Amino acid sequence: MTAPVTPTRFHQVxxxxxxxxxxxxxxxxxxxxxxxxxxxTDLDPAKAVEVLTTGxxxxxxxKTLSQRMMSRDFTPNFxxxxxxxxxxxxxxxxxxxxxxxxxxxxxxDLLERAAKAGNSEKDFSSVVEPMRRG
Numbered sequence: 001m002t003a004p005v006t007p008t009r010f011h012q013v014x015x016x017x018x019x020x021x022x023x024x025x026x027x028x029x030x031x032x033x034x035x036x037x038x039x040x041t042d043l044d045p046a047k048a049v050e051v052l053t054t055g056x057x058x059x060x061x062x063k064t065l066s067q068r069m070m071s072r073d074f075t076p077n078f079x080x081x082x083x084x085x086x087x088x089x090x091x092x093x094x095x096x097x098x099x100x101x102x103x104x105x106x107x108x109d110l111l112e113r114a115a116k117a118g119n120s121e122k123d124f125s126s127v128v129e130p131m132r133r134g
Contacts, residue, residue: 025087028065029107029127031057035069036131045070065125074122074129083124084111 031052038048049070053063068074087108094101110127117133119126 024061025083025107025111026103027059027061028083028124029110031062031065032069032110032125032128032131035066035128039132068123068125069128074119074126076121076123078124079120080111080114080122080124080126081120084108084115084120087111 034052035045035049038045041048049066052058053066068077087104091101091104091108094104110131111124113130114127117130119129
């Protein structure tokens with residue numbers, strides 16, 4: 001039986017599921033890993049990020065987040081702690097339906113590391129910081 005899509009129910013589940021489906025959380029975590037790795041290689045970081053942002057992965061989200069990560073400007077646009085909350089909601093909703101969201105679980109681990117490092121009140125792009133430290 002399907003539940004009616006009331007404004008309350010959509011707020012509880014729908015928009016989080018849509019955000020999850022859009023991949024905001026795992027694209028952010030993947031980009032953070034890529035930037036942290038690039039910074040440990042002999043690649044020119046600016047040129048490598050240009051390839052990431054103008055090639056196939058170069059969505060508007062990737063472009064915006066890569067700029068924040070590279071400039072280390074974590075002025076809040078969307079707080080890391082709120083991204084963690086949304087990912088937890090998606091995981092809990094899936095578990096209630098006997099599903100495991102592997103990418104969400106991995107991303108939550110990365111977000112939690114960033115929160116423990118003091119980034120909860122910063123933009124969620126600050127997920128890159130613990131990866132930079134190893």
